Amino acid sequence: MGCGAGQKEAAEQKGTNYKVDNANGVTGKGEQPKVQKTAPGQGKGGDQQNGSAKVKDPAPTPNEEPPAQPPLQNREKSCPAPLLREIVEADDCAYLVSHYANKPGLRGSVFAVRDSKGRVFWKEYTDPDLTALKDANLPQLGWGAFWRSFTNAFVKDDNLLRVNERGAQLEFTLKSSKEPKPYTLLIPLSETPDKAPEDTYRHFIEPFTTLYKRRKERKDAVEGEGKKDKGLKEEDAEVKEATLNSYEAAVEDSARDSKELDAKLGDLRKKASEAQQEFTTLQNKVDKIVKSIRSCKGGNSKTLHPLDGLYLVGGARPFQHSTHAAPYFPTEQAHEPVWLTLLEDGRITEATPDSVSCLTKPPTDPEVAELVEGLPDDKVWQLIECYEHLDKWETFDAFVVDEITEGRCLFYSTYVLFIKYGFIQHFKLDKEVVINFLSAIQAGYYPNRYHNAMHAADVMQITHFVLGPGGMKAKCKLSMEDQLAAIIAAAIHDYNHPGLNNNFHTKVSAYLGTLYNDRSILENHHCACVFELMQHKKYDIMQFLNDDQKKDVRDTIVEMLLSTDMGNHAKIFSAFRRRLSEGTDWAKKKEDIRLALVMAIKLADISNCARPTELYLKWANRIAEEFYIQGDAEAQLGIPISPFMNRRTHEKDFHKGQVSFMNYIVTPLFETVSELLPRMRFAAELCTTNRDYWTK
Numbered sequence: 001m002g003c004g005a006g007q008k009e010a011a012e013q014k015g016t017n018y019k020v021d022n023a024n025g026v027t028g029k030g031e032q033p034k035v036q037k038t039a040p041g042q043g044k045g046g047d048q049q050n051g052s053a054k055v056k057d058p059a060p061t062p063n064e065e066p067p068a069q070p071p072l073q074n075r076e077k078s079c080p081a082p083l084l085r086e087i088v089e090a091d092d093c094a095y096l097v098s099h100y101a102n103k104p105g106l107r108g109s110v111f112a113v114r115d116s117k118g119r120v121f122w123k124e125y126t127d128p129d130l131t132a133l134k135d136a137n138l139p140q141l142g143w144g145a146f147w148r149s150f151t152n153a154f155v156k157d158d159n160l161l162r163v164n165e166r167g168a169q170l171e172f173t174l175k176s177s178k179e180p181k182p183y184t185l186l187i188p189l190s191e192t193p194d195k196a197p198e199d200t201y202r203h204f205i206e207p208f209t210t211l212y213k214r215r216k217e218r219k220d221a222v223e224g225e226g227k228k229d230k231g232l233k234e235e236d237a238e239v240k241e242a243t244l245n246s247y248e249a250a251v252e253d254s255a256r257d258s259k260e261l262d263a264k265l266g267d268l269r270k271k272a273s274e275a276q277q278e279f280t281t282l283q284n285k286v287d288k289i290v291k292s293i294r295s296c297k298g299g300n301s302k303t304l305h306p307l308d309g310l311y312l313v314g315g316a317r318p319f320q321h322s323t324h325a326a327p328y329f330p331t332e333q334a335h336e337p338v339w340l341t342l343l344e345d346g347r348i349t350e351a352t353p354d355s356v357s358c359l360t361k362p363p364t365d366p367e368v369a370e371l372v373e374g375l376p377d378d379k380v381w382q383l384i385e386c387y388e389h390l391d392k393w394e395t396f397d398a399f400v401v402d403e404i405t406e407g408r409c410l411f412y413s414t415y416v417l418f419i420k421y422g423f424i425q426h427f428k429l430d431k432e433v434v435i436n437f438l439s440a441i442q443a444g445y446y447p448n449r450y451h452n453a454m455h456a457a458d459v460m461q462i463t464h465f466v467l468g469p470g471g472m473k474a475k476c477k478l479s480m481e482d483q484l485a486a487i488i489a490a491a492i493h494d495y496n497h498p499g500l501n502n503n504f505h506t507k508v509s510a511y512l513g514t515l516y517n518d519r520s521i522l523e524n525h526h527c528a529c530v531f532e533l534m535q536h537k538k539y540d541i542m543q544f545l546n547d548d549q550k551k552d553v554r555d556t557i558v559e560m561l562l563s564t565d566m567g568n569h570a571k572i573f574s575a576f577r578r579r580l581s582e583g584t585d586w587a588k589k590k591e592d593i594r595l596a597l598v599m600a601i602k603l604a605d606i607s608n609c610a611r612p613t614e615l616y617l618k619w620a621n622r623i624a625e626e627f628y629i630q631g632d633a634e635a636q637l638g639i640p641i642s643p644f645m646n647r648r649t650h651e652k653d654f655h656k657g658q659v660s661f662m663n664y665i666v667t668p669l670f671e672t673v674s675e676l677l678p679r680m681r682f683a684a685e686l687c688t689t690n691r692d693y694w695t696k
Helices: 002-016 127-137 143-154 194-225 234-296 305-312 339-346 366-372 379-387 397-404 409-423 433-442 455-468 471-474 482-492 504-507 510-517 522-531 547-562 565-578 590-605 613-637 646-678 678-695
Strands: 082-089 094-099 109-114 120-125 161-164 166-174 179-191
Touching: 002 094, 082 143, 094 161, 094 194, 109 166, 109 179, 109 194, 120 127, 127 179, 143 166, 194 234, 339 379, 339 409, 379 397, 379 409, 397 409, 397 455, 409 455, 409 482, 433 482, 433 522, 455 471, 455 482, 455 590, 455 678, 471 590, 482 522, 482 547, 482 590, 504 510, 504 522, 504 613, 510 522, 522 547, 547 590, 565 590, 565 646, 590 646, 613 646, 613 678, 646 678
Parallel strands: none
Antiparallel strands: 082 094, 094 109, 109 120, 120 179, 161 166, 166 179
């Protein structure tokens, strides 16, 4: 009906010189349309030749307001009548789509869609609105081409409509012979709740019944002046008029029924809401009773439902990465309050202008002395002595700290750095929350040979060295947020690592590989686990930061963690070298500061190769042992054993792997970082010494 009616209407109007007063065919307010015949010898304006009087258009009645402005150019010629079409989607859902002018004088536009469920979505535009929409999206398209291509797209485009639960959208692809590139015009539509019957009548019945009435009135007027009937046959018109009248009556009945149903539904909704509230109250009571029963039975977090354990109790949780990963159940160990007090009360002195402060033995404070009386051994003093070397590259030994603390190296080392940097005071952190968080991080590390909490503590100490004695804090003018993010990132960078690398997860189609689409699988997992841990207020150290600080710290942590994936090494290393060649100011842009911090943690993560040889060999043997465990699993699965992970070729391949790693990864990285931080040049020399150990 839409296209044919529109084109036919245009032809009819042209043939009879008939002027449409509005888009629905209404002339003024309820008046009969005036039809003017064009007799032989008359001009277009109605002038009669041979001295005849001029026939003028009738003046508007007192109640009729003439249009404030003419319709948009070419609209009367190319789109004079309402348009209607049906679209059937692939799922057999049928939709009616309409367009019509809703203002006098063919001005304004309404677009509407009705689905098979009776929902109506619509959008109304004034001419200025439509002009602004066209100028913003299709400035090259003239109005003539616009209306022609619009009508063509409305009738022929089967991809015109997009519908979802939230609304509908019309997408007109407009084409012009003068412009080979098609343009897309988007018309978003919205639904008026509880107005479906009224909107159906307004947008899909009234415009077309008005069109029909206007045609019939014109037909009657033309017949009255002796013109040959070019319209519908009278009996057909009466049948269609009766049909339309029945439709109007049906719509009125539907509207009345809808109001009655709305009243009944309102009562039902109220009852449903009350029932839901009652159910929620009872469910909460049941949950409390269940928890009380578990508590009476002496249950702990292991007896809870996993989600209860995660979100109610919080803390580090077990995760089964693969059937070939050894099962591990995290347990938070109690800390020594006396040790923490002694570490907090230690004398703080400045080591160098560019380093953070260094701990020495605690003062002889009476209260502190009372605390240490009766200590069974001198381990706490040994620990303090170890932490005097936090600013030293060659003499800090995580193995010794781990032995003194009985496997809690990461917890105590991170706590000491929080004190040294003044994070607790600066950010007003709650000390108990900090202790809870660090305890959970320590517990969340698997007891792997290499990727364990001791390795995390070692990487964190080297990251601290790069920031302080290495000179990055001064070079990049790091903020307290930057430093907090760097220390946390280093502490958590291998959290919940199963001792099996990314490649293994991809090979066996492990759950995490699927979850992260084989992109930085473990790095994403480390990061997500820790931020999920902080969803519980007991462990959320970031709850004391404002929103801007939280975003800054989180974004930096995420970027630093994801950079530790060696699969991204070449890309990140190239970006760093390119930035080095561009200039020396690294403190102006946040992306430069984060790139520097990324290089700090990447360097720290592989720094074992640049430590004193005795310490380096301890770490090298541990990584080999962990590699061989993965190689054994791969052999058992019948898949290719990863390079340097076959224990049967240890004698032949181990030293080759170490030399290659140092030649192609470690040494170039350390030498390039030293261009930014000249104080780090010594580390590249240590790496060369360790490489030569294997080539002797």
